[in-house]
Amino acid sequence: MSAARGRWADLLPRVLSAVVMVAVGGYAVWTGGLVFDVMIALCCGGMVWELVRMLEPARSGTALQLGAVSGAAVLLASLLPVFWVLPVLAAPVAAGFGQISDRRQYFTGFALWVLLAGFGFIWLRGQPEMGLPWMLWLIGIVVVTDVAGYFAGKIIGGPKFWPRVSPKKTWSGTASGWLAAAFLGAVFASQMGLGFGIVVLSVLLSMASQAGDVAESALKRMTGVKDSSALIPGHGGLFDRFDGMLGAAAMFLAVTAIWG
Template sequence: MILSGKFNDLLPRVISGVVMVAVGMLGVWLGGLWFHLLIAACSGVMVWELVSMLDDRRNRSALVLAVIAGSALMLAIEMPISFALPLLLVPSMAGLGRMEQGGVTYAVYTAVILLAGYGMMALRDDFGLIWMFWLVMVVVVTDIAGYFAGRILGGPKFWPRVSPKKTWSGTVAGWIGAAGVGLAFAAATSAGSGLMGISIAVAMASQIGDISESAIKRRSGAKDSSHLIPGHGGLLDRFDGMLGAALFIVIVGQLAGLPTAAP
């Protein structure tokens, strides 16, 4: 009974997770315009959730800023990077004057959302299906390994003041799971064993993204970013880790590049 109580939210999480994975994988598989539209729509929804959490007014600003964010992302991916970067920051600038509270947090986190969205689009466009699938698998396995290890093993909390449920056992299990994904992809491609280290770093970035969103929720007094997804809360609750991972990939891609996926 004690063990089952630890997993009382598992069924809705699994059902919602299966639906999200199916939609996400279809978008990744199709690529191109369909994937761009999916990422832009998700980014817009996440901006809407962010504004709703930070600003108690709950007025049209959330919807307006969501539309601006999604539109900016769709335009940016069609432009050279030198013009795309300022365009990706337009939603952050546009929202500052509309926020009665949390303006700085909004501006910074909105920039993270859009840069991460741009990074995922560019990864799929420039490096193909394999590396987009690798990124998704690292984030998903990190989350799943952390979820089960944290509930089964328990132990010291990672940052109890911000996220009471996260444990060090779950955190380390996420790193181990990510290393396994990296090893599997290294064996299947020409990436080499160094991909294990990159995968662990991506897992860490994913966990930082997760804990950062938890800090925003804690500050705003919200349990979930929204109630769009049964068992998961909102898109920010589900994809906060992907934001951190994708932003990290944007940085790594500029500094060191990514390996090809040739067998």
């Protein structure tokens, strides 16, 4: 009986945290504008804070400073002309590179990824011709990729995708995530009057989402931590919850920048 209780001990905080996240996130996504921009900036700042704490646990003050500056940079970049975006987002990354003494190359790569993905979310939500429907599509791609991958991996099983980095992921789950994303992309394309390219893009975003999850898992293994932080009761940290979203958003921003 005690073992069963222990297994479900974190259920209540997990459920409560999930309800709060869905409520706050859903409100911000639906409302858009400054509310959404501030939420994304806060999340990005929190993830940079987690990143520094994972890489250099003793530098709590540095982590807090870089997190605050990074969040402010994302918000500022969303308000400035496009040619200022990269310099503004690169500024806190360069500052962190100068302050962090160990594994600074990992900080540079992951921090820049977080900030660009955060800006990508803000940019997409703020586009009059895209806005809420496209944002919901992007979030939906990540969600169906995770859900389909989880259940297919449990039911079908089979060879592991990358056992050394992410031992729970299987090829069946990975491929099922792609199929689910393609299906959602096809539905979205039919509803919006778009072409087959959206289906292809949906699969690419699904792959990017999975890559984001694997990258964060590899970082945690390298730094020897189970969760990026304990910021979200029962769930770990912001990085743990949104690594897939970061991957998909960064890929979408890259595709948009290349093909328009």
